[in-house]
Structure formats: C-alpha cells, structure tokens
Amino acid sequence: MVKVGIVGGTGYTGVELLRLLAQHPEAEVTVITSRSEDGVKVCDMFPNLRGHYDHLAFSVPDAATLGACDVVFFATPHGVAHALAGELLAAGTRVIDLSADFRLENADEWAKWYGQPHGAPELLSEAVYGLPEVNRERIKGARLIAVPGCYPTATQLGFLPLLEKGLADATRLIADCKSGVSGAGRAAKIGSLFTEAGENMMAYAVKGHRHLPEVSQGLRRAAKGPVGLTFVPHLTPMIRGIHATLYATVADTGIDVQRLYEDRYANEPFVDVMPAGSHPETRSVRGANICRIAVHRPEGGDLVVVLSVIDNLVKGASGQALQNMNILFGLDERLGLSSPALLP
Ligand SMILES: NC(=O)C1=CN([C@@H]2O[C@H](COP(=O)(O)OP(=O)(O)OC[C@H]3O[C@@H](n4cnc5c(N)ncnc54)[C@H](OP(=O)(O)O)[C@@H]3O)[C@@H](O)[C@H]2O)C=CC1
Numbered sequence: 498m499v500k501v502g503i504v505g506g507t508g509y510t511g512v513e514l515l516r517l518l519a520q521h522p523e524a525e526v527t528v529i530t531s532r533s534e535d536g537v538k539v540c541d542m543f544p545n546l547r548g549h550y551d552h553l554a555f556s557v558p559d560a561a562t563l564g565a566c567d568v569v570f571f572a573t574p575h576g577v578a579h580a581l582a583g584e585l586l587a588a589g590t591r592v593i594d595l596s597a598d599f600r601l602e603n604a605d606e607w608a609k610w611y612g613q614p615h616g617a618p619e620l621l622s623e624a625v626y627g628l629p630e631v632n633r634e635r636i637k638g639a640r641l642i643a644v645p646g647c648y649p650t651a652t653q654l655g656f657l658p659l660l661e662k663g664l665a666d667a668t669r670l671i672a673d674c675k676s677g678v679s680g681a682g683r684a685a686k687i688g689s690l691f692t693e694a695g696e697n698m699m700a701y702a703v704k705g706h707r708h709l710p711e712v713s714q715g716l717r718r719a720a721k722g723p724v725g726l727t728f729v730p731h732l733t734p735m736i737r738g739i740h741a742t743l744y745a746t747v748a749d750t751g752i753d754v755q756r757l758y759e760d761r762y763a764n765e766p767f768v769d770v771m772p773a774g775s776h777p778e779t780r781s782v783r784g785a786n787i788c789r790i791a792v793h794r795p796e797g798g799d800l801v802v803v804l805s806v807i808d809n810l811v812k813g814a815s816g817q818a819l820q821n822m823n824i825l826f827g828l829d830e831r832l833g834l835s836s837p838a839l840l841p
C-alpha cells in the first residue's frame with residue numbers, strides 16, 4: 498500500500514482527494530492535516546466519507562509525521578509547499594503539489610504573478626509539470642510534481658493537437674473559459690456567496706489572470722516557438738465545472754481536425770474526443786477524471802473552435818493529482834479514477 502499524506506484536508510481539493518482515494522485499492526491515507534480542525538475526525542467533518550475513514554483525524558502539519566509517508570499531496574494555498582517540500586524530499590517522500598508553487602519554470606515570473614518571492618527556487622529544476630498527456634515519461638521518475646491548474650488543463654489539452662503539428666497560428670489564440678464556484682476554494686469570500694455568484698455571470702482578471710503564464714509556457718513548448726494567447730476566465734453559477742471555448746486560426750482549411758484530435762488522444766485514458774458535431778456539457782464530466790473535447794470547423798472560415806470540458810476538482814485538480822500518483826508508483830493509471838460521471 499502507498500502511504501499517503503494530505504496537507505490541507507479540509508479544502509475542496511483535499512476532500513476530493515479523500516473521496517477518490519477511498520476507492521483506491523493500493524493507497525492508504527495515513528496523515529491528513531488541518532490547522533483549524535486539529536483533532537477532529539474526518540468523518541465527523543465530512544459525512545459523505547462515513548464508513549471510509551472512521552479512525553482518521555486531522556492534525557497540524559508537521560514535517561516529521563508527513564515525512565513517514567511515501568507521498569504527500571499539498572492541497573493548500575500558494576506558498577505552503579514552498580516551505581515544506583524540501584524537507585519532505587530530503588526524507589525520501591515524494592511530493593505532489595496541487596497549488597501553483599512549482600508550475601512555472603522561472604522564479605521571477607512566479608513572483609510577479611503570485612505577488613510574493615518564490616520560496617524554493619532551488620527545487621524548480623527538478624519539478625515535473627504533471628500533465629500526463631505531455632509528460633508521462635518524466636512523471637515516472639519524478640520526486641516533485643506540479644499538478645496543472647484547472648483552466649490550464651482544459652486549455653492546454655484543447656490546443657495541443659493543433660500546436661504540436663504547427664497547424665494553427667500560435668500567435669493569435671483565444672481561450673474563453675468558464676469556471677464553477679468551487680474553483681475559488683472553500684474559504685469564505687464575498688464573490689463566492691450564493692447571493693453574489695448565483696443567477697449571475699462574471700468575467701474576471703481580464704487584464705491578466707495568473708494562469709496565463711502557466712498556459713503560455715505549456716503552449717510554447719508544444720508549438721516550439723512564441724505564443725500569443727488571450728485568456729479570459731468567467732465565474733458561472735455552477736458548483737463544479739470548467740468549460741473552455743478555444744479559438745485558433747488555421748492556415749490550411751482542408752485539414753481533418755476531428756481525425757487529428759482522435760489520433761492525438763487515442764491512447765489517453767482520460768481524454769475523450771467526442772464524435773463530430775457533439776457538444777460536451779460540464780455535467781457530462783461531473784465527478785469523473787475526464788477532459789471531454791469536441792472540435793468544430795464553422796463553415797467557410799479559417800477558425801477551429803475547440804470545446805474542452807472538465808470537472809475543476811477532478812481532472813482539473815485532485816483526479817489529475819491521483820493520476821500522477823499512479824504513474825509515479827508504477828500503478829495502473831486508472832486506479833481510483835474509473836467511475837463514470839454523475840448525471841444530473
Ligand atoms: N478549487 C479548485 O478547483 C482548484 C484548486 N487548485 C489549487 O489547489 C490548492 C487548494 O485549493 P482548494 O482546495 O480550493 O483550497 P481551500 O481554500 O478550499 O483549502 C485550503 C486548505 O489548505 C489548508 N491551509 C491553508 N493555509 C495553510 C497553511 N499556511 N499551512 C497549511 N495548511 C493550510 C486549509 O486548512 P487549515 O487552514 O485548517 O490548515 C485547507 O484545508 C490551491 O493552491 C488552489 O489554487 C487547483 C486546481 C483547482
């Protein structure tokens with residue numbers, strides 16, 4: 498059994514990890530942290546988990562206790578993994594970070610977008626960006642994995658097939674993205690109140706969202722050249738879900754984009770290219786570790802429109818983190834991740 502620790506077990510991505518790991522036959526959660534709920538039993542806090550973690554209680558994060566785990570997930574705000582990852586790696590524990598702490602290669606760029614100095618620049622060279630559809634081989638031998646953000650997962654998976662083959666104008670890409678409210682985390686914020694977010698829709702961070710450098714970094718690598726991306730996120734009155742509508746201009750209007758996407762993701766267990774003419778909706782992935790993609794070529798133009806849909810907490814965070822753990826430990830990549838989506 499893989500011994501698992503979770504730092505930040507009371508947040509939305511932490512409890513989602515618990516939900517997924519409850520069905521994992523080869524992993525056991527041995528440590529779960531929360532500073533505010535120290536001593537409280539997990540199943541008293543989260544009744545959906547009753548019958549699964551009856552003896553597990555939250556504890557204050559402590560490097561010695563966490564260092565006894567085989568792997569530790571950080572489901573914490575930015576900066577927390579910076580402070581603890583080095584000590585855990587030295588103890589031989591693998592680290593899978595769901596925050597953005599190790600996603601950007603450049604520490605100065607991270608500091609600019611996250612508004613604080615990078616706390617562990619010495620670890621950046623060994624961090625592996627945990628997008629299995631791109632980095633599966635590197636993930637296998639990694640000690641430190643940076644799990645992609647939710648918008649970056651949907652956006653990169655949607656654009657990659659076109660950019661890798663040099664078929665789209667990489668300097669004029671548009672990502673029009675919508676998120677459910679759980680994407681903002683569980684902490685109380687005015688913008689997440691039912692009265693503010695319900696029956697409402699709002700673009701935000703239009704001048705520049707912190708996921709822009711992360712997505713651009715991945716797309717540059719795919720395109721092997723400069724990238725120009727306009728990325729506008731929106732908050733929508735859903736609990737879970739990311740819906741990315743992606744626009745790319747193609748030079749060759751004769752390419753079979755449906756075939757291109759089907760071939761690119763043919764062997765990917767968690768990317769589903771929909772049949773031609775389909776329209777995925779966010780509820781079609783709710784609770785499942787799937788990125789569902791539909792490709793369209795509107796008549797007469799040179800635009801390709803890609804719809805890329807994920808559950809922000811599953812393929813957009815905790816599911817993808819678990820997918821990384823499976824790859825890292827040489828397990829079947831689908832363990833704990835094979836249940837179909839909820840509907841409605
Ligand atoms: N929500 C989403 O859809 C996605 C989130 N992410 C990223 O995953 C991470 C977690 O997000 P989410 O679950 O939404 O966050 P939440 O705000 O819901 O939860 C944060 C958790 O971290 C703990 N925590 C907070 N501060 C510290 C600290 N200084 N030291 C140790 N523990 C701390 C909290 O518990 P306590 O304060 O009791 O210790 C809590 O359990 C974030 O970096 C987020 O950006 C990534 C993809 C998607």
Ligand SMILES: CC(=O)N[C@@H](CCC(=O)OP(=O)(O)O)C(=O)O
Pocket residue numbers: 595596597645646647648676677678679680681682708730732
């Ligand atoms: C709706 C909402 O507020 N979403 C979050 C993104 C959540 C996420 O995935 O971001 P990180 O993992 O990079 O923190 C936001 O826009 O800040």
